[in-house]
Amino acid sequence: EDQVTQSPEALRLQEGESSSLNCSYTVSGLRGLFWYRQDPGKGPEFLFTLYSAGEEKEKERLKATLTKKESFLHITAPKPEDSATYLCAGRAHSGNTPLVFGKGTRLSVIA
Amino acid sequence: DAGVTQSPTHLIKTRGQQVTLRCSPKSGHDTVSWYQQALGQGPQFIFQYYEEEERQRGNFPDRFSGHQFPNYSSELNVNALLLGDSALYLCASSSWGDTQYFGPGTRLTVL
Numbered sequence: 001e002d003q004v005t006q007s008p009e010a011l012r013l014q015e016g017e018s019s020s021l022n023c024s025y026t027v028s029g030l031r032g033l034f035w036y037r038q039d040p041g042k043g044p045e046f047l048f049t050l051y052s053a054g055e056e057k058e059k060e061r062l063k064a065t066l067t068k069k070e071s072f073l074h075i076t077a078p079k080p081e082d083s084a085t086y087l088c089a090g091r092a093h094s095g096n097t098p099l100v101f102g103k104g105t106r107l108s109v110i111a
Numbered sequence: 112d113a114g115v116t117q118s119p120t121h122l123i124k125t126r127g128q129q130v131t132l133r134c135s136p137k138s139g140h141d142t143v144s145w146y147q148q149a150l151g152q153g154p155q156f157i158f159q160y161y162e163e164e165e166r167q168r169g170n171f172p173d174r175f176s177g178h179q180f181p182n183y184s185s186e187l188n189v190n191a192l193l194l195g196d197s198a199l200y201l202c203a204s205s206s207w208g209d210t211q212y213f214g215p216g217t218r219l220t221v222l
Binding site for chain 1: 115117144146151152153154155156159167169199201203210211212213214215216218
């Protein structure tokens with residue numbers, strides 16, 4: 001069964017304190033690893049798609065990386081506005097197979 | 112360019128009732144996927160529509176049904192509501208096989 005596991009469940013950082021979120025996956029024939037940001041009561045906002053091991057993508061203070069078994073979302077010098085739940089999702093095989101989501105990491109950045 | 116829109120924003124129903132949720136995809140997208148997100152959990156795939164047909168379905172009972180219209184908009188219907196159906200219902204649109212973009216969601220409360 002395809003599965004995505006995120007850790008930690010919750011993370012509390014001081015403003016400027018860099019850290020990483022982990023996403024491990026067992027998805028058959030992975031055809032995309034996706035990161036989304038979700039604010040409370042809102043829909044997920046797309047951040048990144050990674051397709052192959054070794055791939056990296058950056059956006060402002062966020063950088064996503066992918067290995068054959070896991071993905072990391074690195075947050076450099078976070079600000080309070082980065083506080084949100086970060087969701088990781090995998091897509092199996094090809095075509096338009098549905099996303100398999102982890103439970104998310106709830107990030108709080110304290111000023 | 113309008114993103115994915117959903118209506119209504121919030122809905123309160125009682126057990127046994129029926130509900131219809133609506134979704135308009137992002138311009139240029141032809142595929143609509145529906146997800147259910149319980150509090151503190153990641154989104155769970157319900158089903159996906161493409162060319163007005165249900166293409167894939169997750170592990171949800173037949174009480175959950177849907178429809179896609181010629182303009183690509185979609186409806187999610189849930190019959191015989193249970194307390195456990197209370198959740199945030201998310202619609203995601205995409206071009207076939209491409210990144211999914213989510214709407215703001217509909218918060219359904221079943222009393």
